[in-house]
Amino acid sequence: MRTNTRTNTMSTKENPMTTRLKSLTCVGLILVLWLLAACAPVPGAAPTTSESGEGAAVRELHVLNWQGYGSDEPWAIEQFEQAHNARVIHDYFNSEDELLTKLRTSPGKYDVVLPNIAYIPPAIQDGLLQPIDVSRLAVWSKLPERFQTLPEIVHEGEVYGVPWAWGATSLVYNTELYPEGFDSLNVLWDPAYAGQVGFEDNYEDAVIFAALALGLENPSQPEDLDAVRAKLEALMPNVRAFWQSEDEFNRLFSSGEISLGVYWSGSTSRAQTVFGLPIAFVIPQEGAIGWIDAWSIPADAPNPELAYAWIDFMSSPEFYVEWDRVAGAPVPANPESLAQMPEDSFTNTVFGDPSVVEKLAFITYTPPEVREQWIELWQEVKAGAK
Numbered sequence: 001m002r003t004n005t006r007t008n009t010m011s012t013k014e015n016p017m018t019t020r021l022k023s024l025t026c027v028g029l030i031l032v033l034w035l036l037a038a039c040a041p042v043p044g045a046a047p048t049t050s051e052s053g054e055g056a057a058v059r060e061l062h063v064l065n066w067q068g069y070g071s072d073e074p075w076a077i078e079q080f081e082q083a084h085n086a087r088v089i090h091d092y093f094n095s096e097d098e099l100l101t102k103l104r105t106s107p108g109k110y111d112v113v114l115p116n117i118a119y120i121p122p123a124i125q126d127g128l129l130q131p132i133d134v135s136r137l138a139v140w141s142k143l144p145e146r147f148q149t150l151p152e153i154v155h156e157g158e159v160y161g162v163p164w165a166w167g168a169t170s171l172v173y174n175t176e177l178y179p180e181g182f183d184s185l186n187v188l189w190d191p192a193y194a195g196q197v198g199f200e201d202n203y204e205d206a207v208i209f210a211a212l213a214l215g216l217e218n219p220s221q222p223e224d225l226d227a228v229r230a231k232l233e234a235l236m237p238n239v240r241a242f243w244q245s246e247d248e249f250n251r252l253f254s255s256g257e258i259s260l261g262v263y264w265s266g267s268t269s270r271a272q273t274v275f276g277l278p279i280a281f282v283i284p285q286e287g288a289i290g291w292i293d294a295w296s297i298p299a300d301a302p303n304p305e306l307a308y309a310w311i312d313f314m315s316s317p318e319f320y321v322e323w324d325r326v327a328g329a330p331v332p333a334n335p336e337s338l339a340q341m342p343e344d345s346f347t348n349t350v351f352g353d354p355s356v357v358e359k360l361a362f363i364t365y366t367p368p369e370v371r372e373q374w375i376e377l378w379q380e381v382k383a384g385a386k
Contacts, residue, residue, distance in 0.1 A: 060087045061306045064102060064113040067092040068246050068270070070165075070323050071114070071314060080313050086306055094244050095202065103128040108300045112307040117152040117292045118363045120161045130299045131158035136308050139315035139334055147333050152365055153294055161294030162311050167265035167330035167351070168360055169205055170288035174259040176278040185213045185286040187260065189231075194238050198252050198261030201242035203378035204371075205289055206232055208361055209262060212286045219287070219361040221370070229377055236385035246270070253277055269328030269346035281350060283359055290360030292333070 061080075065071045067090075077088045091110070093099040096119045103113065103123065115123060123129045134140040140148070143163060153161035173182055188197050200206070210231040211219035222228055240258050243249040246267045252258045254277055263271075268281040295311045297304055313319055320337035323329045324345060331347050332338050341347055350356070366374070 056085060058085055058087055059303055059306055060089055061112065061303055061310055062110045063088060063090050063310070064093065064099060064110045065090065066094075066114070066246075069114070069266075070319075070327075070329060073323060073327065075326075076313075076319055076323065079319075080310065083313075084306060084309050088310075100126075100128070103298055107298075108302060110298050111301040111303045112310050113296050113298060114164065114293050115161070115296060116363060117150055117161055117163070117294050118365050120152050120294065120296060121155070121365045122368070123296070124155050124160050127299055129160045129296050130301065130304070131160060132162060132297060133308075134159050134162075137162065138312050142334055142336055144333075144335065147292075150292070161296045162315070163292055163294045163333040164311075164315060165266070165330040165332060166290065166292040168283065168288045168290050169200070169262055169264050170281060171284050172261060172263040172268055172279050172281050174253070174278055175280045177259050181280060181282065182260070183282065183284055185209065185284040185288075188238060188262070189213065189235055191238070193260060195240045196259045197235070197238045198241050198243055198249060198258035198263075199235070199239045200262055201244050201382075203374045204363065204366070205262070206378050206381075207374050208289050208363070210235075212288070212361060215286065220364050221366065225373065225377060229381060232378070232381045233384065236381065239385070242382070250275060250277065253279060264330075265346075265350060266328060266330030269324075269330070271328075272346065273326075273328040281346075283350070283356055287359040287361055290357070290362035292362065293330075 063071055070076070072090050080086065081088055091102070093102060096116050099113065099115055100119060100123060103110065104126065120129065140162065147163040148159075150161075150163065153159060153163070171182060171185055171187070173187075175181070187193065188199075207222065207225075207228055208219050210228040211222035214224075214227055214231055216222045216224060216227070241252050243252060243261075246264070249261075249263055249267065250271055253271070254275065263279075263281065265281055268279055271277040271279050295307075295314065297307045301307055315332075315334050315337070317334070317337040317340045320329060320332045320334065321340045324341055324347065328346055331351050332341075338347070343352075
């Protein structure tokens with residue numbers, strides 16, 4: 001670029017007024033720079049009101065759930081964060097007992113948690129949950145009365161859980177290896193399938209499955225634990241691996257290490273939809289385990305208001321139907337979500353027949369002393385199989 005090469009022909013000597021103006025200008029510039037520096041955001045600090053663009057600082061919502069169980073879908077988190085000027089942070093558990101342990105050992109950390117309803121009574125007893133004001137939830141009035149009045153979620157007239165999803169843990173098998181399929185739970189005990197079974201490492205499900213296979217009365221709370229023990233001991237030679245998470249089961253199944261076993265209904269749907277696994281889910285003639293999961297708010301939740309918004313969002317058809325479409329989901333507690341699911345969806349295919357519910361032994365609250373017996377029984381059975 002060409003520059004102007006003309007020189008100033010005026011005298012280089014400045015008068016006092018000009019010097020004073022320049023000094024004041026420098027001072028002013030220094031003050032402006034100092035103010036700008038003071039207003040600059042500190043790295044790692046919470047956003048200010050003007051930075052958030054929503055009229056308030058970004059709030060954090062701490063969620064405790066199973067990994068891969070809907071709430072951590074990236075697209076869902078993005079929608080909620082944008083709608084509520086929030087940041088969603090997840091923590092995970094691998095068993096319901098671990099969920100209770102995290103609540104006991106980390107007070108004031110979590111805003112919303114998802115226990116099985118059978119674990120809500122002990123959580124209430126230990127003061128881990130706060131009553132839920134259902135008048136603040138849009139979804140509550142849409143839930144069937146049978147969900148609103150579940151004895152596990154209601155205590156002394158107060159509600160401590162909002163039913164969100166339900167389903168079953170049942171028999172699954174590889175459709176490529178067994179195209180004829182199975183209709184009996186006792187196939188898991190058949191010597192022809194030794195070393196092929198993937199079984200959940202869960203004392204509660206182990207006891208109930210054994211009771212179902214034996215045809216015992218009230219399989220959710222069987223009285224003949226000696227028979228249950230003998231049945232589980234007879235299963236051990238067929239078990240190739242014990243699994244605790246969805247990812248673990250899928251890896252075992254896709255690698256061919258296991259070809260049949262027990263699995264969660266919602267996870268089976270995701271295994272078909274997302275991973276394309278040749279897996280079938282069946283409710284056998286002996287029945288299967290039923291479960292209901294509900295959102296709860298810890299007693300010392302830092303952001304309970306945000307937790308209420310989260311529960312409504314998770315329960316809405318806008319979230320639930322999309323979750324089922326992209327990943328596969330269990331049966332929603334909200335009938336509006338179920339009504340919008342395709343007729344050929346996994347949920348409607350497996351649970352569309354109302355009689356299926358009658359074949360489910362739903363997990364119920366187990367007193368601590370009985371629970372300890374089940375835990376000891378299961379640990380001893382596994383130890384004897386080694």
